[in-house]
Amino acid sequence: MQNRIQVVFHRTERVRQPETLADRVRTTAPDNVAAAFADLEGLIGLQEAKKLMYEIHALLRMNKEREKHNLKLEKQVFHMVFKGNPGTGKTTVARIFGRIFKEMGILSKGHLIEVERADLVGEFIGHTAQKTRDLVKKALGGVLFIDEAYSLARGGEKDFGKEAIDCLTKALEDKGNEFVCILAGYPEEMDAFLELNPGMPSRFPIHLTFADYSVEELLKIADSMLATKEYRLSASAREKLRQHLIRMRQDVFEDNFSNARYVRNALEQAIRKQAVRLLEIQELTREDIMTLSAEDFVWPNA
Ligand SMILES: Nc1ncnc2c1ncn2[C@@H]1O[C@H](COP(=O)(O)OP(=O)(O)OP(=O)(O)O)[C@@H](O)[C@H]1O
Ligand SMILES: [Mg+2]
Structure with a gap:
């Protein structure tokens, strides 16, 4: 009998909880963060992306609380891999993530620099490193979004794409805290690319899958x-x-x-x-x- 009463009580409590992610953020975050979250919430589907950002929001709050109590902080790396077919919202989500990160204070500007192989790879020795460095510089404070990242590895060892990968790896080491790098592309190619480049998986701990829409x-x-x-x-x-x-x-x-x-x-x-x-x-x-x-x-x- 007592058990039953407890169950009913529990259910009532659950009903009272705010329903959407934006609601939950609104009650726990400053207005500017909540406004950026509302854009994310406004997208159809994409539950995985929404959940991830909510977890990051909760984690940042927890870090603040831990700081107050002189406890160790949970360091996070926010570089990500977005896997999904064309038109599944990868670029749109990356742009909104940039804005949310800015409002959260993780990034200073939150802008999105979207690049592909041709933007990174040059035509002569040294050209690629220069191009890649310039783009990383442009992306500082924001998001560097690399579409079809695996195309950098396509030409093999002698290809300048390899130079771009090396240069990018270096930038992630030196300035990895000043920007968020997102590698995007088709799921299978992306997995193969990460497997072939041993330095990559540990630098990109967050993977999001963008399913085809129903x-x-x-x-x-x-x-x-x-x-x-x-x-x-x-x-x-x-x-x-x-x-x-x-x-x-x-x-x-x-x-x-x-x-x-x-x-x-x-x-x-x-x-x-x-x-x-x-x-x-x-x-x-x-x-x-x-x-x-x-x-x-x-x-x-x-
Ligand atoms: N969940 C969504 N709700 C509303 N609009 C969406 C959603 N997903 C995508 N869109 C819209 O669809 C279009 C394509 O999305 P987007 O460019 O983000 O896809 P993508 O995954 O980056 O595609 P591609 O791989 O071809 O670059 C954009 O106009 C975007 O605003
Ligand atoms: Mg895109």
Whole structure:
């Protein structure tokens, strides 16, 4: 009998807890940190990324408390590996992480420098080291985001990509506290790259996997993208888009369906189609102007 009462009490307590990550941060963090977190929370899905940042937030608070009590601090390395297919939100999340880190005081500026092989690798001896050093310098205080990092290792020992990796490793050693480095790319290639470069795994302790979005998530992403543009989908447009996404996810999966990026492009195209559809209509209602209808979604092979 007593047990039962305890269970009921426990449940009531759980219900009272704030629901979203942003809520939990809002009650425990200064406004500027909470505002940056709200951007992260606003993204559809991406639970792993949200959870990670919440843990870091909690850890920083704990370090402050430990400091007060003269206890050892938990040192953290924030360099990360983002694994995921195209359009799964890697760059978007990296940009928001930069802002959150800035508000938390981990980074001084929080900006994002996004680079790929061609930005780091030069054409003659010494050129690569110079290019890589310059970019690291630009990224100081912020996030250095290296897309398809494994392409640096592709050319083998003699390739200048190797020089970029060495130079980057050195920068992480010397200035690793002044910026956050994120390596991003396809999951399999990323794992192979880390295995081949023994110095890397220990320097990049945080790994986040960006899963492909489900069709329902893609539709929610469409809704959220349209809401910021003050557009919306009619019920039939939403259904047409849903059917199309189901087909695309099945057909194009091996060839890399580009997830949220695909949705963004589809919406931009529909917005242009809608404008043309309404061009000759004189009296337009607010509803007409805001609504994308099924006929605005046309695909070549559909
Ligand atoms: N969870 C999400 N909620 C809302 N919008 C999203 C979400 N994920 C991605 N987007 C949007 O989709 C687009 C593509 O995302 P992003 O560029 O971050 O993907 P990516 O993983 O970096 O892709 P790529 O590997 O091709 O560079 C952006 O316009 C972004 O704002
Ligand atoms: Mg990207």
